Each structure stands twice: as structure tokens, then as C-alpha cells.
Amino acid sequence: MRTGRPPQSGFRLLPSYASPTLPAAFRRLAWSNLAAQSAEQIALAASPIIAVLAFGADEGEAGLLQVAQTLPFVLFAIPIGLLADRVSRPGLMAGAEALRVVSLVAIIACAAGGWLNLPVLALLGFVGACGTVGYSVAAPALVPALVRPQQLPAANSRIELARTVAFMAGPALGGALVGWAGVSFAFGCAAALSVAAVLLLLGVREPGRPAAVLGRQPLRDIAEGARFVFTHPLLRPIFVTQIVFNTAFFVVLAVFVPYAVRHLGLSAAGIGIVLAAYGAGMIAGALLSPRLVHGLRFGTVLGLGPVAGFAASAVLALTIWLPWPWLAGFGWLLLGIGPIQWTISTTTLRQLVTPADLLGRVSAINITSYGARPLGAAIGAGVGAVAGAETALLLAAFLFLAQAAMVWVSPLVRLKERPAMAA
Numbered sequence: 001m002r003t004g005r006p007p008q009s010g011f012r013l014l015p016s017y018a019s020p021t022l023p024a025a026f027r028r029l030a031w032s033n034l035a036a037q038s039a040e041q042i043a044l045a046a047s048p049i050i051a052v053l054a055f056g057a058d059e060g061e062a063g064l065l066q067v068a069q070t071l072p073f074v075l076f077a078i079p080i081g082l083l084a085d086r087v088s089r090p091g092l093m094a095g096a097e098a099l100r101v102v103s104l105v106a107i108i109a110c111a112a113g114g115w116l117n118l119p120v121l122a123l124l125g126f127v128g129a130c131g132t133v134g135y136s137v138a139a140p141a142l143v144p145a146l147v148r149p150q151q152l153p154a155a156n157s158r159i160e161l162a163r164t165v166a167f168m169a170g171p172a173l174g175g176a177l178v179g180w181a182g183v184s185f186a187f188g189c190a191a192a193l194s195v196a197a198v199l200l201l202l203g204v205r206e207p208g209r210p211a212a213v214l215g216r217q218p219l220r221d222i223a224e225g226a227r228f229v230f231t232h233p234l235l236r237p238i239f240v241t242q243i244v245f246n247t248a249f250f251v252v253l254a255v256f257v258p259y260a261v262r263h264l265g266l267s268a269a270g271i272g273i274v275l276a277a278y279g280a281g282m283i284a285g286a287l288l289s290p291r292l293v294h295g296l297r298f299g300t301v302l303g304l305g306p307v308a309g310f311a312a313s314a315v316l317a318l319t320i321w322l323p324w325p326w327l328a329g330f331g332w333l334l335l336g337i338g339p340i341q342w343t344i345s346t347t348t349l350r351q352l353v354t355p356a357d358l359l360g361r362v363s364a365i366n367i368t369s370y371g372a373r374p375l376g377a378a379i380g381a382g383v384g385a386v387a388g389a390e391t392a393l394l395l396a397a398f399l400f401l402a403q404a405a406m407v408w409v410s411p412l413v414r415l416k417e418r419p420a421m422a423a
Helices: 024-053 059-070 072-084 089-113 118-146 149-181 183-201 218-231 235-262 268-295 298-318 325-353 356-387 389-408
Strands: none
Touching: 024 059, 024 089, 024 118, 024 149, 024 183, 024 235, 024 268, 059 072, 059 118, 059 235, 059 356, 072 089, 072 118, 072 218, 072 356, 089 118, 089 183, 118 149, 118 325, 118 356, 149 183, 149 268, 149 325, 218 235, 218 356, 235 268, 235 298, 235 325, 235 356, 235 389, 268 298, 268 325, 298 325, 298 389, 325 356, 356 389
8 A cells, every 4th residue: 555655765857848749649638628628617607697697696696606516526526536547537528528518408408498597507507517527537637648757747738728728718708608699509609619528538548557446445445545645745735725725716706706797897798808817817827837847946836826826816806996897807817827837737746746546536636625616605605795795805815825825835845846757
């Protein structure tokens, strides 16, 4: 049984950053990821806009909708991670994305029949999020099987660049499609993208994995993955930091749409444009990532994202006194630029230090940090309903400050280079 501790002799360092040509199977995965992320972002952007403008949802109700759309990360990440170490990961991802197609088509059918309301929208959002969890858990575990260790930084940058394109285009499309063409057309576009993601996955073949990972006791397998994460000196602070980051981020997300409508005076299309600045920042950050990895210590790159997250939250809080839409957009831009460095670098680090037969479970443990999302959404909903969205934004800024401090007192910022691939 593994202890989860790195070799006592220290980390063996990889060669300097390189960006070799990535295999065709990985490129199909990257395109599938782009389609899946775009579908998710269109639906996530459209749902609260519909809730506020069509059903009159307030801050509390909008926050509860966010809870429903994030709760599956708490409930199902660990079981799906165990499954990802036992079955075909491309097949698991295709099935998960197909589930999201079902939820999107059901929303369209309910809207056409006049049955769509806030509880139905929340329930179907929960179903779609179950598909998101399956895709999100299996994808990072699949990447190291498709590329060489030296290609992991380039591959993760490509995956995150696809996700950032979705974050930039998805909110704008979601807001615009709801405002211009209605509910059914917006969710129809999302469903079409999910179908494309499934079809692209059908051409991805995963190399065979050792049969030794099969036939074990499920609870023992889950405990092995958890023990590896929580005893590892690098993975443990990553996990804790992500819990605080996700809590803070979803405090903001839970209240921002009603806050933007009532305090900033934005329309549905305007909200989409402001939120699209987050995706634009992520694209800029993903494009900068190779230069930063090459020019800075690896630990410094790991520390930049949390600091940028705090700076962004401070700018968003500033709109309480300066209600300028462009200032809110700048806050979302900063929130995209910095944390994407954290995502790319910590994903690469996790893939390098984790043995191949543990990747699914370790990825799932990482995804369970997303369980802080419904907590953050619930906190945002409660604070927004009782004390107003302004108080929720100030609370989020404090939480962003806390997660930045956690990283800078951890061993992460002392890393000079990327560690070598685990045996």
C-alpha cells in the first residue's frame, strides 16, 4: 500500500518546458472538451438569467439554483473517480455527456409545454451537472495516457485554453440567445454542442491499463486515493486552497446576476458580456502560461493565481461604491487571468506525482473540492437574502485573501521545477 509520500531523495527534475506536437487522439479529446465546456457554460449562463427575468427570482432563489447545479460534485465525484479507474475513461465521459444532452432536451420540452418553472429548472440543472462531474473527473485522468510526460504542460494548456474559449463565448452566447431567441433556442444550442462532444469522444482510444486495478474492495480503493492526496505535502495544500477558492467564487456567482441587474443596471446581453470578460482573462492567462512556466520558478507560477483571485475580488467589491459595468468586467478579467495559471500548473503537478492506477481516484478527490461550490452558493444566497449582495461581495473578498495566504505559506511556492512522472 502506498504511503503517498514522495521519495526521500527529493524530486527528479524534468527537462525545461517544451511544446511538442500532440497526438491525434488527444486533439480529439481537446475538441470534445471545447464542445462540452461550451455547452455547459451556455446552460449555466442561461439558467440564472431565465430564473431572474422570467420567474422573478431574488438573490436567495438564484443562489439555490446554483446549489442545485453544483451539488453533484459533492455527491458523485468519489464514486465516479472509482469508476474511472475501472472502466474505459472515454466511454465514461461519452456517457456522462449524453446525460447532459438528456437534461438539456428535457428543459426544451418543458419550456415548449409550458411546464418550466424554477424548481424544474433546478432539478434538470442538477441532472446536467451529474454529467459534468463524470466528464470532469475522467478527463484529467485520461490525458496522461494519451501524451508523453514531457507533453503534459502543453496538453493541459491546450485543455484549459479550450475551456477558456468556452468561458468567454458561453456567457455571452447564453445571455444573447435568451434575450434574442428565447429559452428553447439557447438550450438547443447547448444540446447540439454536447452531442458533438460525444461524437468526438467515440474516436478516442485509451491504451490498456493494468488489470491489477480491477476487482478490489471499493472502500479500500477510495481510501487509498484519499490517503495519497491527504498525506502528500504538495497535493494536500492544493486541495485545501481549492475548497476556499471555490467557496469564494460561488459566493460571488450566486449573487452577481441579480446584483448586476439591480445595482449595475445591466440587461441579459450586458450580463453576458461582463461575464465573458472572465473567459477573455482565462484565454490571456492560458496563452501567457508557457512564457510564465519557462521564465519563472514553478512555485512562483503556482502562487500567482491565488493572489490574482484576491485582486479580482477586491475590484468587484469596489463596484459597490463605483457601480460601473466596465469595472465589474475588469474584475472578472482579472479573475480569469490569474487562476488559470493555478489550474494548469496544479493539474500538471497532480498528474506527475500520482501513479497511473490512482489517477481516477485522485482526480475525483480533487473534484470533490468543487463540493465547496454549493456551500459557497448557499452562503451567497443566505448572505445576499439577509444582508444584500454587497455584503456577500465583501465576504468573498475576505475568503479570496485567505486562499492566497494558504498558498504562500505552503511548500508549493518553494518548488523550483516540475517534478518527474511518478513510477
